[in-house]
Amino acid sequence: MTSSRATLIQVAERAGVSLASTSRALHGSGASEAMVERVRAAAAELGYSPDVTGRSLRLRKTFQIAFAVADIGNPVYVEMMTAIHEVLAPHGYRVVVMTTGDTPASTTELVRSLGSGFVDGMVLSPLRTDDGLVRAIKQAPVPVVVIGRSLGDQGIDSVSTDSAGGIGQAVRHLLETGRRRIGFLNGPPDTTPGEARRRGFDAAASDPGFAAERVEVALAEDFTVAAGVAAAHRLLAGAPDGGARLDAVVAANDLLAIGAIRAARELGLSVPEDVAVTGMDDTELGRVFQPSLTSVSLGSDERGHAAARIMLRLVDGDAGEPQTTSVGPRLVVRESTVPRPARASAPGEGVR
Amino acid sequence: MTSSRATLIQVAERAGVSLASTSRALHGSGASEAMVERVRAAAAELGYSPDVTGRSLRLRKTFQIAFAVADIGNPVYVEMMTAIHEVLAPHGYRVVVMTTGDTPASTTELVRSLGSGFVDGMVLSPLRTDDGLVRAIKQAPVPVVVIGRSLGDQGIDSVSTDSAGGIGQAVRHLLETGRRRIGFLNGPPDTTPGEARRRGFDAAASDPGFAAERVEVALAEDFTVAAGVAAAHRLLAGAPDGGARLDAVVAANDLLAIGAIRAARELGLSVPEDVAVTGMDDTELGRVFQPSLTSVSLGSDERGHAAARIMLRLVDGDAGEPQTTSVGPRLVVRESTVPRPARASAPGEGVR
DNA sequence: TAGTTTCCCGGAAACGTTTCCAGGAGATGT
DNA sequence: ACATCTCCTGGAAACGTTTCCGGGAAACTA
Secondary structure, three states: OOOOOOOHHHHHHHHHOHHHHHOOOHHOOOOHHHHHHHHHHHHHOOOOOOHHHHHHHHHHHOEEEOOOOOOOOHHHHHHHHHHHHHHHHOOOEEEEEOOOOOHHHHHHHHHHHHHHOOOOEEEEOOOOOHHHHHHHHHOOOEEEEOOOOOHHOOOOEEEEEEHHHHHHHHHHHHHHHOOOOOEEEEOOOOOOOHHHHHHHHHHOOOOOOOOOOOOEEEEOOOHHHHHHHHHHHHHHHHOOOOOOOEEEEEEEEEEHHHHHHHHHHHHHOOOOOOOOEEEOOOOHHHHOOOOEEEEEEEOOHHHHHHHHHHHHHHHHHOOOOOOOOEEEEEEEOOOOOOOOOOOOOOOOOOOO | OOOOOOOHHHHHHHOOOOOOHHHHHHOOOOOOOOHHHHHHHHHHOOOOOOHHHHHHHHHHOOOEEEEEOOOOOHHHHHHHHHHHHHHHHHHEEEEEEEEEOOOHHHHHHHHHHHHHHOOEEEEEEEOOOHHHHHHEEEEEEEEEEEOOOOHHHHOOEEEOOOHHHHHHHHHHHHHHOOOOEEEEEOOOOOOOHHHHHHHHHHHHHOOOOOOOOOEEEOOOOOOHHHHHHHHHHHHHHHOOOOOOOOOOOEEEHHHHHHHHHHHHOOOOOOOOOOOOEEEEEHHHHHHOOOOEEEEEEEOHHHHHHHHHHHHHHOOOOOOOOEEEEEEEOOEOOOOOOOOOOOOOOOOOOOOO
């Protein structure tokens, strides 16, 4: 917190050369060996470090990428952010975290604010989308890569995953392991993830091979453990018509799944013996939980990586057609669905 | 991704007034009512939004604050980041996430890079510290607030917590609930948190009222669940001299604690009946775990809030003496230490 | 040796904004 | 009616950097 910093002009004076040469010697090309040495020495003496705001203004480039989600505390988004940072940092880009708010309108406002030019691009994972948001993204003054929905046909670069298909994988797994009375624990259906999960479950349930005898659905107020506990209680409290109790719960989310396990325990049911539970997202939380959680991985880190790589391509001016890249869902079977755990691996397996 | 954006000059031309007046009309004071209206209209027609890089250059202010830690995926740091963002965003500051690397040297390098002026300040939580880092922080060209160690006497603004005292609270709690053979599961002792925990345990163990009959220590390779499992196995495998097995484990961290619970289960021990386990940090993970984890809260969000508020004060030029503010540790008793859970509250208690 | 190319260097402009400064117009006071 | 003051406006400079452009010297070719 000391003396004001040295500027390029001062370095130039110190080295006794022009400003232009100084700049060239430090960054660009076209400087003689002697010049480079001389300027370097002067810069070192003065402890010069280039000012990025001046640089940004001239270059029209900030070397910053925004990452915007509704809830930066959500483990899934944390994983994405980490992945994005991993890819971007080595290329000299900084990551700015932002929150979208819950509504399409607030998200749209955020996208519009990109006009201020504080970042070179934005990786966005909107919780809810509408036409206005899509329009805003298309008109954004900097590249926007969307994680969550395939908007390639809309002319928007996006990284998607087949979470609907993932729900299908979970359902099939439960049927294959003998479950017949299946509850579907979803979050708010007006969100992008909620809508996709619902679609996935409906598709699975209308499959010819769908052998379930009983199906019930409950909606949690949001994608949290607490909401999951409450909704799962309704699901597991007992069949309203006196039918047999559910023996499996497909949760839209690891947090909801853990809520379901908790509710089951509170009702005196054991997991997986009495009721099997599947989650989605394959979070650390689910991996270390006891019983460890069977979950559909949606490759949060892969998606983050992919989005970041697309972003790098875009900010380097390599435009090309907007495209949707997709990472496949992958069921990871753990203790919460199979009575004799398939834990053939070493202690602490799946734990980082 | 369309036409290049409108500049203030274009707004001025459109409004038919000078550049200076345009700027004043939009931000500053000293513009007539008519002028403001006229300029506003022109700006609206052109869809003008001010360019922050130009603004930053002139104002010598970026409205950005860096948040730097070793591992941005760590739940504790995520909580801090969220808290910091909550405080700063309403004041118009953006948060830039950065990683310090594992060593004091890499952290020092990061602090030095602040000379480039891409942020107005940095909230830093270094994993390891040395004299060079302390010097670099003191000489940093922008305010730095350190979370983790009290460096107020070194002339550095910092937010600390008494994690050593927190370990003491955990130990006392275990003694009070009848435990007598206590294991201490620490992380790398050369880290700031590791060192503080060790100090705390040593202090507790040398207290006159320390009634334990047996004490053992194990060091995990890092602060992760996997490392915790491995180290806890050593701790719980049985006393080398054939003495009675430990009946309590004080872990330096929630992740290590969960590792310990897992190891206990693998050894056929039940928690908390056979062995009680305490964690530290009071993370979401520990709250939803089964058994829910008795943990010492170090107020990650409080610390984040405090650091952000100090930062706001600093960037607003209100210097004052560097100070250390401290938030107290707070033991939260849950199922992992008391056989008959004190869960008097509603289902899903402590779960967000 | 003269002409041509290559290589470096310095001057100056530009990126978009805020603010200092001077001046003009109108209002107020005597 | 004149001086003084207040209020508003426009010109111009400044923040720190990169890069275009022109020119001079050196190196090459014929």
